Amino acid sequence: MQLSLDQISKKVGAEQWLYDMSLAPRSGEVTVLLGATQAGKTSLMRIMAGLDVPTQGKVLVNQADVTGMPVRERNVAMVYQQFINYPSLRVADNIASPLKLRGEKDIERKVRGLAERLHIDMFLDRYPAELSGGQQQRVALARALAKGAPLMLLDEPLVNLDYKLREELREELTQLFAAGDSTVIYATTEPGEALLLGGYTAVMDGGELLQYGPTAEVFHAPQSLRVARAFSDPPMNLVPALPAAQGLQLAGGPALALKLPEAPAQRLASFTAGVRGSALRVTAREGDVALPGKVELAEISGSDTFVHVATAVGELVAQLTGVHYFDLGAPVTLYLDPAQVYVFDAEGALLLAPRRSHGAY
């Protein structure tokens, strides 16, 4: 099904919850709504579901105007952060309910299959109240998947789970989404989750839709500073810079040799240089610039170490693979290949993104 939001906005009292936006999530694919809390993700989903009516604009399904059509007349499945189950039904019957409603056959096998994928098959005979919060959440998720609705809306469905379980379920969900033909809208605050889900991403901030496109493309070419901030974890390092003979001059630091594109003079008056944590290294390569500093903290995730370093250009966070130890306050030099730098203009619009050697898109 093709859902389209046509110049919608939402105002509640004097407060603007959603600013004028149009969005047509790719049919049959996953669209991730990425943004911090209060970015407007839930407000937007409620409009998509038909739970709320936009103040202005239209909601179209397969070109038909459904603005104002109540949710029960639409075929939508939605899972909220606060999951809802039927308390008087066993887990198996909770999951089976949409299948029974449709008069499907082979219900038991389908229920078991979904329960296995969500790791709740051992609870099928229990009642929701006998399960932990995370288990109840997975029951609600299984029921939404069983519904097989053409439009599936998932609002941070994995948010309260242990991270290992989240990792496993995210993988199961990705496979289920790929196997089905539902249009899936998946809200998350985590950039890493958006990348793992793939598909398409709509970046939101403060009630605005900032950018929509294939997830990897949005990540590698954020059109503005705001998108870069929202779609980076650890946050992209941002350093003010001024024009220089060979490229740009970092405030308080070295010059970077870069070929900037042609642009009107006012766009080239001042810049912000953006450096992803993964572009910073502690070993030098030819052509690197050096950024000496002192370690503020090394955060260790296992797969990566995030080193916070106070330097002359401000605090930088470097992402190193594996486990690395640094004493607090120890001197360290970070190295950067200027070709890995994003350049944003005086207004915060993207001027230059690092070229990707393998040309993935």
Add this chain to the structure above:
Amino acid sequence: MARIDLDLAHAYRPNPREDSDYALLPLTMSFRDGGAYALLGPSGCGKTTMLNIMSGLLVPSQGSVKFDGVDVTRATPQQRNIAQVFQFPVIYDTMTVAENLAFPLRNRKVPEEQIKKRVGEIAEMLDMSGQLNQRAAGLAADAKQKISLGRGLVRPDVSAVLFDEPLTVIDPHLKWQLRRKLKQIHHELKLTLIYVTHDQVEALTFAEEVVVMTRGRAVQTGSADALFERPRHTFVGHFIGSPGMNFLPATVSGGALRVADRPLALPPGRAMPDGELKLGVRPEYVVKTAPGDPAALPFTVTLVQDIGTHWMLTARIGEHTLKARLNPASRAPQVGEEIWLQVMGTHTCLYLNDELVEA
């Protein structure tokens, strides 16, 4: 400050018979005086039970707890002289920040002069000096939790400070600052700190030693480096790292290794006992290599994800799946393509009955 020795087990039901009857299986463990420890594991692993036994909120069903060699198994938290910080702020809203921080000291009748000095020091460490005279009621959740941390740390004479998921309510963007504070504070105050969490970043960043727990067992106690490089148990390999370690079935027969039904070279000098093993290799250490490499196996690519900093590759050999984090500057493999991936190297671990076989 104290050294803590545990030699105990705990079951919430009487007459435990099977392993699953125990919240904590029999264990002996020591926490060094002045050390920073984390208890890490999924919900239900027993970490909170262990913390509550150390704090004195729970008496173990068998065995003993010793502080500096003295048996305190039945002593209350007050008698043990323990400070605790919980998930949610425990503070007095009507008091100022300074009064809140001073409360544990006033309770213990510490002279006012000393209280003032100590509250000043703690406030300085937590960047709260400017807010000392503000009422706690008006503060944001993370500021309130900072006060809770401060109250836990304010008494210099405690045996240990116990933290139960203290950063749960903190905004993700502020978490790293508090992690840093905790680390600095440990450095400066040299208190014995024990920290319960299900978050690996929190545990690995904060602690000198992490106790990894699952199903009532402490499966490994070690530094972040040891847990990542040499997991002593397959659970640790799986739990630490995202995604965790890959495991492939392996057989050793007459000194020859077969993995997923294909021969694989053992490194020179690395003899293995005959039997059924598991080969463990982390996604970070899997490397694409030339066909026929004796340290590699042929895989079929099933999924390639651009995760921004790397290619995340999912590949199959027989019915087994493996994940690899490949260099983003390399060409992305195609789904369906056959590629050789090196799975045997210096970082590869072998497991017998889920326990590491030492090289």
